[in-house]
Amino acid sequence: MGRGRAPCCDKSKVKKGPWSPAEDFRLLTFIHNHGHTNWRSLPKLAGLLRCGKSCRLRWINYLRPDLKRGNFTKEEEETIIKLHQSLGNKWSKIASYLPGRTDNEIKNVWNTHLKKRLIKKDADDDHKNSRGSCSSPSSSSSYSSSSSSSNLRPHTHYESHQVRNMEKEVLLSAKNQDISSITTSSSASDCAEPKEAISASSSSNCSHEVDKAAVVVYDEVNKQKMSLKFR
DNA sequence: AAAGGTACCAACCGCACGCCC
DNA sequence: TGGGCGTGCGGTTGGTACCTT
Numbered sequence: 001m002g003r004g005r006a007p008c009c010d011k012s013k014v015k016k017g018p019w020s021p022a023e024d025f026r027l028l029t030f031i032h033n034h035g036h037t038n039w040r041s042l043p044k045l046a047g048l049l050r051c052g053k054s055c056r057l058r059w060i061n062y063l064r065p066d067l068k069r070g071n072f073t074k075e076e077e078e079t080i081i082k083l084h085q086s087l088g089n090k091w092s093k094i095a096s097y098l099p100g101r102t103d104n105e106i107k108n109v110w111n112t113h114l115k116k117r118l119i120k121k122d123a124d125d126d127h128k129n130s131r132g133s134c135s136s137p138s139s140s141s142s143y144s145s146s147s148s149s150s151n152l153r154p155h156t157h158y159e160s161h162q163v164r165n166m167e168k169e170v171l172l173s174a175k176n177q178d179i180s181s182i183t184t185s186s187s188a189s190d191c192a193e194p195k196e197a198i199s200a201s202s203s204s205n206c207s208h209e210v211d212k213a214a215v216v217v218y219d220e221v222n223k224q225k226m227s228l229k230f231r
Numbered sequence: 232a233a234a235g236g237t238a239c240c241a242a243c244c245g246c247a248c249g250c251c252c
Numbered sequence: 253t254g255g256g257c258g259t260g261c262g263g264t265t266g267g268t269a270c271c272t273t
Contacts, residue, residue: 018241018267040258056259057242092261103261108240 015049019058023048027055028063061104068100072109080106081114 019027030046036059039052048055072080076098083094091103091110098106 016243038258051243053244053259054242060260061241089262104241107262112239 013049014051014054016054019050019062023050024058024063027058031059031063057104061102064102066100067102072101076101077109077114080110081118084110084114 015023026046026048027050030042030048034045036042036056039056041052042048043050043052043055046055050058079098080094083097087093089107091107095101095103095106
């Protein structure tokens with residue numbers, strides 16, 4: 001009788017907004033130990049106050065170990081532009097051609113850099129054509145020379161990207177280290193509990209281990225940030 | 232030094248699709 | 253065959269950092 005679709009989760013009991021290091025760690029550890037067969041039940045089993053969708057997104061866009069970190073290369077940018085010409089806004093399709101990159105990341109790069117660059121280039125081309133002095137573009141592709149792209153970005157901005165990317169890398173590598181130590185150490189076996197025990201353990205020693213590890217990770221990130229800032 | 236503007240990106244939202252019963 | 257459910261996708265937004273005046 002017109003009962004619409006059930007909500008994916010109880011919104012009132014779900015945390016939103018940026019993920020804390022401890023949450024990241026908990027999600028990472030859970031997936032490391034149990035995989036992700038069911039996103040909807042995962043947050044409950046992992047002791048996270050998050051929507052399954054949110055966990056999935058966080059995993060795919062940030063925590064997945066096979067993610068390539070760092071800025072997009074010229075080659076990657078050109079690939080995106082080419083693929084966008086043929087595929088349109090099919091970000092996941094485009095992402096499948098760029099291993100280690102996520103659809104969200106590609107979408108962001110497109111919206112923030114590449115689209116503007118193409119618009120600017122088109123405008124430049126139009127301007128040249130209208131003046132009739134243009135040594136016409138030999139091909140119809142408007143992206144053939146994107147080599148000046150990095151010049152569009154102010155140096156300081158570029159540095160800030162470096163900082164951010166380094167932050168991600170440090171965070172991830174630290175997490176990976178801690179995960180392996182957790183899963184192999186004796187205290188870790190306390191964390192690698194059977195599913196039914198996990199939610200109950202969320203406030204136990206295990207969570208303290210997670211929080212401590214998260215703090216270590218953040219310290220490491222901040223050190224890296226400072227060293228970059230004052231280089 | 233402060234305020235306003237801009238760029239960037241992580242995360243959310245709603246819809247669509249496919250699978251299963 | 254139709255409805256429910258889980259997942260994936262694309263658009264959009266909000267927060268933060270940086271830049272400019």
